[in-house]
Amino acid sequence: MSYIMYCVEILIILAILSLRLIRSKKSTSDLADKLPGPKTYPIFGNALMFWCKDEDIFQKITDCIEKYASPMRFWNGTKLYIIFSKANQVEKIFASTAFSTKDDIYKFIKYYNGEGLISGSGPKWKKDRRLMSPLFLKRNILQYFPVILKHTKILVNILEEKINLPTFDIEFYICKAGTDFVNESLLGLKSNNQGGKNDEFLIQIRRYWAVTHGRGCLNTYTCIHQRANNNVHGAFVQTLAQNCSLAILATVFRVCIQNCTFKNATIFCIHIKAVTHGRGCLKTCTHIHERANKNINVYAKYRRVFECAILYAHSEYCSKNSKTAVLCERLYKGAMHVVVCTLMYARICIKSSTSVCNRPNSNFFKLIILPVHLFYFRAYELIHKRIIKPWLQIDSLYGYSYSYLKQKEAQDVIHGFFYKVLIETKKSHRHLGQKDISFRTILEQLLDIRDEIADFATDEEIIHHLVTLYSASEHTVTNTCSFTLVLLGMYPDYQQKVAEEIRNVVGFTDDIQEQHLDKLDYLEMVIKEVLRLFPIVPFIVRQANQETELDKLSIPNVSSVMVSIYNIHRDPSQWEKPNNFYPEHFLPQAIKNRHPYAYVPFSAGLRGCIGKPFAYMAIKILLVSVLQKYIIEADGNLQERKLTADFSVKFKDKIFPLRIKNRV
Template structure:
């Protein structure tokens, strides 16, 4: 797809079997849109954008291959279901609730650095395995309130099942002969998928039943709003969903499972991959790593190397680290493309995008366009200084998508990543034996962007400041 997009204009047609895809990398084409098939009054062109158009809210048919696993969760749900669930789920991602998870982020990150001690002063090692286990422990505790202890127990059937089911779904997306159910369900992949689904679904169902029992036993007269915002012990996303759903729309256990599985799938894989890319960039660019550490020293002072609890005020001061994360997301967007169905003919400048086709937004190429970014393959976190951001096209940087169907977990991801990365940097110096050029990093995708080869770094202990 990248080779084709480099060869042809920023809006082009491509076919996968009998499905027409319209691929865009131009921010103006992504932004500006008018409707050929609808008469809209009192609106201007700028009121409409491809990603927020009511005609492109529906996810592509390719996402149907994830539905056996995620059902009608936010990622895969049809528009009518998505609107109801999104409205219901949004309050569980408010900042007060997210900040209540900081203790979990910090505690699991401390376990991570202790587990990584085995690699101290040794050779370069694959960092993704360590980070992936940590992010799974974090998401299990914050989403479901269960302790998976994957970091310390090592063996994780849940982690293995998630990887297998995601690989199978992506394989069906790109191999058109596996699209028809009549073919797929006669393959060994279908058997493997069935086994993974049985394990994953039963695991979540068991947790939901236990949570419902616990919450039913502790019901009081408080309304939903006071329940969410009260100073009771920290509640998980599942706790909050059950409580909120009791107010207006009661979610069934199946619907709860689908939303929890979606949070688990999206939250774990994207965070683990992005954390790993950031660690790689910090090791690859020691001068930038030093700036991050200098910022942490300004925040924590002489206690920078001690296991002092990270607070929400500390996180808010990690401005340079946040720019590093954003620049990593520019070069390595974990969701490299967005695909939406077109439910009515759309006029985009001189083009008509026909009903029934799919719009593909190539975020990966959008973020690397030389006409939008100076020296696009240079790693420069200062691109995200406020003055520089003001100069950017508003649709030149959309790592978490845009419009109403954007990623609901943006702030959750940013807070958890800051805590994990700060914890690692306070303990270790990250190092690469040989510096790697951005353009030489080989990439691939299987629902998220990832390195084609393991990301390996070396760690050395930071000397404590007297």
């Protein structure tokens, strides 16, 4: 009977979708008939194109846009998108108030960001943007220069351990540096992620796609967030955080097999002993979970099993072969979460009457800073799926899905984290009238604005702004710096030009000054070229708030207009070598001959990104610090690396492999 009811529900949903399609506004249908685009099908429109692996969707979309003239039409289910990919057309969209409203597709982002600067629209958004824009002017963000420089120096010192070693994933290390200076600049938290204590958690964050093997992983973080550091469970977590490198391999081979990582049978057979250890660890995890309530020393009892497994397998994989080493690092990081989460889940989920610790400066609070990022990237994944796949956009249907449960847990952790930060900051808030205030975090300045303008934002709205700023700043810096270093490793001639410029401007000192950054013209060309090839946001969707004419095309009110920044940045009519890494695209004469809206990595016009100065400053400081001391090497070329995207463009395999040498 339940199966019959399920089928009936599906038929009802399909009938509703069909009715919505039939009753579509005639003006919208007429507009679609005038535009080129792929073949459509009833109910689904062009959405069947997305019936593929998630990592292949981005390439399908960009290939489709490239195939048809701009503007083109695309039906995602019953929703029509008018897609523009020419600079002259996009200029009119960005400059017009008729397209200043975010499309309703951004409602899925609002579950996390609320009415933040990215997802909000209307009078409230305009007011908030006007009040917050001064926070990111150059004269204000210069106070964060020493903070960023301090953490990039730590990064440079850490990378010394990688000199002349096999290929490693640079993104992992840049992310740690980025989270450190974003935590301190935005929130005033000194997380010290580069100190090494939280490596295990950061691995889980940056390899978030691996955390899909059971609800225990999510429950683990929820529990950590709710428990104190001064009870037995918190002490267990602290111990585990320090010794976790010995407890990784419990399910590494299960993960590999499930994800078809081992396509080479020989490699698999070589490590059959480690497989045995892995199975033993799996069994151990089960025992831990079952017996945790009875034996507080269970972890110590079984610790030796984990040691044997990880020491054997990791040493075997870290061979001289660079490709094997990269595979090893990927498996090492991707599988880390399984044992960690099982162990922590077993201990932390024990009921305790001990009160919860609410002190953000405690060791426990520092411990949970990194796991919050896990839920950021989980949120990106969930939002992207809902935007792309129309069958997930029906709330009544989505509410029964496993993705909905993950969404709720991500919301709770992200908002709970920032709520604790906000409450603690309010207690110690230093008002503008106080003397000797030379450094003010973004959060403190938001509270200053509210002190002056009472209706600026509630606590909840400030949290929404923090979520937006936090995710945008860390993600932008990490992605851009990782891409830049890999590309400079692939193309050593360009790297040499950058290194010579840094040597001429900065010299041999690591005490970089603000005035140095303004003189690094070629480095800026390189960064801009990276942002051209890999824009932070490849697509932007706006909604017409009135009937508007654009290039002799009548756009009905409430129509969805999509701007493909990715395709604009690779338009052959605007770029000499559209698909190549070619920093000379940004020579003064080349810029002069190009349409000003052919390059819009941070959007433009009324909704341009206010955080661009902070991002550029952080990116330059980090790159100068690394390239001043190290020579970067990377295999292959850009054409060999396939791309994918959720909210930002990235390599399809999501790793940024390179090697480093001392720069003499």
